[in-house]
Amino acid sequence: MAPKKYLVDLSQIDMNVVLADQEAIEDFNPQRFEMAQMTALVYENLEDHTCVGYKDVGEQDFWVRGHFPEIPLMPGVIMLEAIAQCCSLFCQRNDLLGAEMLGLGGLEEVRFRGAVVPGDRLILICQMTRVRRGRMIVCRFQGVVNGLICVEGLLKGIPIPVSAFQSLTES
Template sequence: MVKNAFIIEPSLLDFDRPIADIEEIRKLNPQRHEMEQLTAILREDLESHSCAAYKQITDEEFWVRGHMPGMPLMPGVMMLEAVAQLSSYYTQKHDLLGAAMVGFGGVDEVRFRGVVVPGDRLVVMVRLEKARRGRMIVARFQGVVGENLVLEGCLRGIPIPIEAVTQQLTSGSK
């Protein structure tokens, strides 16, 4: 990736006309309540396999009180969760893995380049680099506030074996 090149040019994003709101996101992503890290999907480009979404950061986020008192900074893991949720949304919408659920498989080359605070609009973007049906997706990602790159790296998504997890939960074994 060219340094400082955006996956999707931020000026092309129309926050007044999202292509999917929270209800549409919920049809494909299982996260609810405080774990929902996307506000709306803004753009998809099927040719480049890229998409963008945003999370409006408010004073009501569960982490504001404790991370850190008097200086609320969005935890990096929550930024990564937003990226994972966007990757999952795109993967499920286009049935790229053939799985009932997509999980976080890992991240590489992650760099945090700025802070995200209440009042900010965190835009997350992903571009699919590889999809191996039934195995894994690999996507480059970025997080942007305004015109500033605050996050970048590479994410791996994997199919979640729902039946095995359900069996493990009902059997009581950990």
């Protein structure tokens, strides 16, 4: 079987030209501390609704000690969280959904094809295939390490009514 094609030609992207670092990411994404799973955004194209970011996987990441002690493998759910944060950042930076916050609405066709370990750079590729302002986005995604697609699938994002949740936590 022929290797899968990337959603974006990574050979044309300079991973050292950072459009948004962790501080800038925090301007749009609410995740903090251990749950912040993006290191940088390095590419975005509004015409074809694509973006590329990455997560530098470190020895001190919160899951390393326990998943698994002898062979630390990045949990699939954390890979998906990193992808979701990349997708959310692109949508929020460019006001595609018109929402205060973007939440995970669903995942489809997800396949894990390789391991991600401390020391790896997980490249996050997102391509919006459908944008319904105020309703939902659909994003095809890939996670790439050392040229290999480790995770791929389809993500659905939905608007989160932040004020409704804030009133629940304040009472």
